[in-house]
Amino acid sequence: MTVLAGVTATPAQAASLSEVTGFGSNPGSLQMFRYVPDDLPAGRPLVVALHGCTQNAAAYDAETGWTKWADEWRFALLVPQQPQANNANRCFNWFQSGDFSRGQGEALSIRQMVDRMAADHDTDASRVYVSGLSAGGAMTSVMAAAYPDVFAGAAVVAGIPFDCARDVVAGFGCMSPGKNNTAQQWGDKVRAAYPAYSGKYPTMSVWHGTSDTTVNPMNMTEIVEQWTNVHGTDTTAEVSDSVQGYPHKVYRDGSGKNVVESYSITGMPHGQPVDPGTGAAQCGTSSQYLPDTDICASYAIGRFWGLDEPGDGGEDPALPAPAGLSVTATADTSVSLGWNAVDGAASYRLYRDGTQVGTPSATSVTDTGLASGATYRYAVAAVDGTGKAGARSAEVTATTTGAVPQCYTADNYRQVAAGRATHSLGRVYAVGSGQDMGLYNTFETHTLKETSPGYYVIADSGC
Numbered sequence: 001m002t003v004l005a006g007v008t009a010t011p012a013q014a015a016s017l018s019e020v021t022g023f024g025s026n027p028g029s030l031q032m033f034r035y036v037p038d039d040l041p042a043g044r045p046l047v048v049a050l051h052g053c054t055q056n057a058a059a060y061d062a063e064t065g066w067t068k069w070a071d072e073w074r075f076a077l078l079v080p081q082q083p084q085a086n087n088a089n090r091c092f093n094w095f096q097s098g099d100f101s102r103g104q105g106e107a108l109s110i111r112q113m114v115d116r117m118a119a120d121h122d123t124d125a126s127r128v129y130v131s132g133l134s135a136g137g138a139m140t141s142v143m144a145a146a147y148p149d150v151f152a153g154a155a156v157v158a159g160i161p162f163d164c165a166r167d168v169v170a171g172f173g174c175m176s177p178g179k180n181n182t183a184q185q186w187g188d189k190v191r192a193a194y195p196a197y198s199g200k201y202p203t204m205s206v207w208h209g210t211s212d213t214t215v216n217p218m219n220m221t222e223i224v225e226q227w228t229n230v231h232g233t234d235t236t237a238e239v240s241d242s243v244q245g246y247p248h249k250v251y252r253d254g255s256g257k258n259v260v261e262s263y264s265i266t267g268m269p270h271g272q273p274v275d276p277g278t279g280a281a282q283c284g285t286s287s288q289y290l291p292d293t294d295i296c297a298s299y300a301i302g303r304f305w306g307l308d309e310p311g312d313g314g315e316d317p318a319l320p321a322p323a324g325l326s327v328t329a330t331a332d333t334s335v336s337l338g339w340n341a342v343d344g345a346a347s348y349r350l351y352r353d354g355t356q357v358g359t360p361s362a363t364s365v366t367d368t369g370l371a372s373g374a375t376y377r378y379a380v381a382a383v384d385g386t387g388k389a390g391a392r393s394a395e396v397t398a399t400t401t402g403a404v405p406q407c408y409t410a411d412n413y414r415q416v417a418a419g420r421a422t423h424s425l426g427r428v429y430a431v432g433s434g435q436d437m438g439l440y441n442t443f444e445t446h447t448l449k450e451t452s453p454g455y456y457v458i459a460d461s462g463c
Helices: 066-073 107-122 135-146 168-175 183-193 218-230 299-304 414-415
Strands: 002-004 007-009 018-020 031-035 046-050 076-081 130-134 153-157 204-208 237-245 246-252 256-264 326-330 335-338 349-352 353-359 364-367 375-383 389-392 396-399 406-412 421-424 425-429 436-437 445-452 455-457
Touching: 018 107, 018 246, 031 066, 031 107, 046 066, 046 107, 046 135, 066 076, 066 299, 066 421, 076 107, 107 153, 130 135, 130 299, 135 153, 135 183, 135 218, 153 299, 183 218, 204 218, 204 299, 218 246, 218 256, 237 375, 237 396, 237 445, 256 299, 326 396, 335 375, 335 396, 349 364, 414 421, 414 425, 414 436, 414 445, 425 455
Parallel strands: 046 076, 046 130, 130 153, 153 204, 204 256
Antiparallel strands: 002 007, 007 018, 018 031, 031 076, 237 246, 246 256, 326 335, 335 364, 349 353, 349 375, 375 389, 375 396, 406 445, 421 425, 425 436, 445 455
């Protein structure tokens, strides 16, 4: 093995994770690692992946699935690493103002790494994204707030809202029981991170396990409040459905763009969900903080960012997105859809919840074998005679018939005992939504509505 221009080079037969030095002043004293697929052309996207405490770059790149999607979707991957000299547990210092402020510390070091990737690989400056787990998720909030001019999208997994704490003691408080601010207060913190900025802010994907005892699940609600406020929308989801059985919500801005989404992973402890296997949507290797579920977070996040969209090869940009996609009928286990024909289309691709599920030749289809009372998202794309697909249509949602939301009224103690709520430091939180229900006792009573399997919201005003 030889060292060239600050890069630890490996044999050229396959891409691998390699360390890079000399990427700037590096005020945060971080380490830089990168994974670049062989023969990656110029102008491709860049994903920044931030590991959690006790982890490192080598235990976070392929294990989360990011290298698989880098190969398949053709983007470069940057994996910053926190040395133990900075933090004994290898946590990014998201709670220190000298590290979470624009132009300073660890935040600036990561920004300089992005610049080095652009210089070395001519990555697309308009398609830079950042994601992270736990402390890396909290640092993702930092990067999205401090550098909205750099990142087009962000994804916080089991993380913390931006500027929740400014010292280590407050940081533990943010982790559990969490801090409950208004959406406006949270949004103001982001705007204060770069007061002169007037451009677009990154889209945000938020993931959290309902059984996380390290970072209270209420943080997902607070992050959603923070970023919907930043994007000028409210906290009422335009889409509330289930993906792979897990509650999923989408929030849109005034133009109809998906700007924030959330995934509540029922029963999952602290970590980032992976789904080991060779399937088209599977990824990762399970470990302590990468629990084996039936959903791959990096896959869903990448699709939310559009990393799999046309421009990656195998598509026909001349074919427009089909117009008029609508739901024509629903039954207990099926959904029927129709759309307008596209000139030049030999067939179509049907997507359910972001995954291709059919290739109809006509402009209508019935999707069968679905769960009763479940909500699904659909899109369709035209395919030409050579098998190349055009742009996808706007999504529509459909809910199969047969199930009615259940409501449960009980005191907080019994709600926890029934598994519909959790408690932490004397307070009770609804499973899924993370809504604060008050003190853990038999005197406070609430009605919880199960809007999808394992996802509960407070419905005291009526079910």
